[in-house]
Amino acid sequence: MPYSGGSSTQSGIAYQNWYLALLISHAFFEVDYVIYPEALKSDKTIVDDIKVKTRLGKIMHSVKFRSPSKKLHWEQSNLFSQGVFSDFKKQHEADPECTIVLVSENNCYLFSEVFMRARNAELPNDIYTVLVSEYAIEQWEMAKKYLGYDDFQLIAFAKKIEMKCIPLIEIKDLIKHRFINMGCHNEVKNLFYHKAGECSSNKTKIDKTEINRWLDEDMIDFNK
Incomplete structure (x- = not known):
């Protein structure tokens, strides 16, 4: 979740909403793909930016626009200071089977x-x-x-951690390219971004039924 503050926070919110819009574009084409933006915290939900449930399991996404480091890279000191290590460790220990993903413009x-x-x-x-x-x-x-882990523990942890380094411009292009052969790709991209913001604010579950309802309301018809 982006921290409160000035323009950097607004950029972080926009980045998270665009990434959520990308996941919405996946949900449109996938079966049994359900998204929970700003998921309610519980004993098994610590990394709460975006939770995704699929037939293959649960994926927790922690979305951080950029590293605070001047090197524009996620050093381990940054992972510690920003609470990434702490949250990922708690999430892994609460639910060892789920995959945890750090999403950012900067790599780690x-x-x-x-x-x-x-x-x-x-x-x-x-x-x-x-x-x-x-x-x-x-x-x-x-x-x-x-992390306070031994080799056995860190091996198990490492197998459940993923890094998705993706620039904002690429996120927008990926959404567009998924719909470019169906027409209305710009309208779909903007709709998904708008709905991503709404659903994050309201903690609204997103699935294909909900997405189809949005498309109907905006009169976006891929069969024209």
Whole structure:
């Protein structure tokens, strides 16, 4: 959830709503794809920006427009200071089967590279082989300290963490391209963004039935 404040907060809210609009575009084409924006917190819902339920399981999305670092990269110190480590750890321990995704314009080496390699490990002895580089191993050891995990625990955690580094302009283009062959792609893109803001404010569940209702109300007909 974006923090309250000035223009950076407004940019963060807009980014989260555009990303939600992208997920709405997925829900239009998918079966059994339900979105819960600003999901109500519970014993099993800690990462609450956007929760998605599919036939394959539950995905929790934490949307952070940009890293606070001047390097425009998510260092581990940023993950700690912004509460990402804390929230992701609590979420994982509350529901070990769910996937947790950090969504941002800025990448995170720990999540996108180190953890991706670590998924190939089954035992702690495998870690140094799969991580390959000294820098990746240093990052792994640092993450253990931040999270208070041993190798076994961090391997299990790493297998459930994903990084989605996606610029705002790409989000808009992806929505448009999903509908470009059906016509009305700009109208659909703008409608989904508008509804994303409404649903986030009202914590409204989104599924294909709801999306079809919006399209009918706006008289968007793909069969014309």
